[in-house]
Amino acid sequence: MFSWLKDNRRRQILAKPFPPEWLAYLRQNVAHYSCLSEAEQAKLRDDLRIFVAEKRWEGCGGLEVSDEMKVTIAALACLLVLGLHIDSFNRVPTILVYPRGFQIPSKYHGTDVIFEGHAAIGQAIYRGPVILSWEDALAEARQPGGGINVVFHEFAHELDMLNGAVDGTPPLDNDQQTARWQRVMSREFDRLAVASGRGRATLLDHYGAHNEAEFFAVATECFFDQPGEMQRRHPRLYDLLKGYYRQDPAARSPQSRNPVS
Ligand SMILES: [Zn+2]
Incomplete structure (x- = not known):
């Protein structure tokens, strides 16, 4: 879409008042919302309206996608880019929503399985849809603090993919940040891989030890969902992600929560 047309459309979306029932969905479903400052809440409300309007939403497995689902998923996705730009998700055309977990089918070359479903x-x-289980997205939105959030995870992959590679390194500002990223990420990845190999309990989900891309997605989940713990136990990783996301979620203590507006 031409940029002036897009800007104009966005202005029209934001000129309307925020629907009161959408505010109720945020209040009921998105626990992270109440931890944000008033300015952050206002930006999130704007970003999520644009996100809801610009994505194609498709229900799968018999599900009909409701406004509640759109608002809840969009709020979590937009929280990731609150310090970046909503255009970071321009390459995600569609959100597919299943009622619960789903099966990724196997891929074949002739009769050989090249991807195990x-x-x-x-x-x-990559440059395609994000597919989500509504049951899991909702449960994790309502009860944060477990370090797991499927919406954060999948949209972190989308940020990672912005430079064309799925390698755990999203586009960064400069060589200095890139060098620091590689240094901190590889050390933390190795640390998780060793702990995972030995079966030791860790703050970061062992799934992150699969590869660098999964590590970035898992670290993002922890950064937004258990920021205080991450800052205490992985301070360098926390600082790195704080610099990248331009947010400091550990500073948003639940005690200083803003009334939800
Ligand atoms: Zn993943």
Whole structure:
């Protein structure tokens, strides 16, 4: 879409008052929302309206996508880019929503299996849709603090993919940040891989030890969902992600929560 047309459309979307029932969905479903400052809440409300309007939403497995689902998923996705730009998700055309976990089918070359299908609660496809289980997205939105959030995870993959590679390194500002990123991420990834190999309990989900891309997605989940713990136990990783996301979620203590507006 031409940029002036897009800007004009966005202005029209934001000129309307924020629907009161959408505010109720944020209040009921998105626990992270109440931890934000008033300015952050206002930006999130604007961003999520644009996100809801510009994405194609498709229900799968018999699900009909409701406004509640759109608002809840959009709020979590937009929280990731609150310090960046909503255009970071321009390459995600569609959100597919299943009622619960779904099956990713196997891929074949002739009769050979080249990709083993498996059960999933989320999937991010390069320049394609993000696929989510509503049951899991809702439960994790309502009860944060477990370090797991499928919406954060899949949209972190989308940020990672912005430079064309799925390698755990999204586009960064400069060489200095890139060098620091590689240094901190590789050390933290190795640390998780060793702990995971030994079966030790860790703050970061062992799934992050699969590869660098999964590590970035898992670290993002923890950064937004258990920021205080991450800052205490992985201070360098926390600072790195704070610089990238331009947010400091550990500073948003639940005690200083703003009344939800
Ligand atoms: Zn993943």
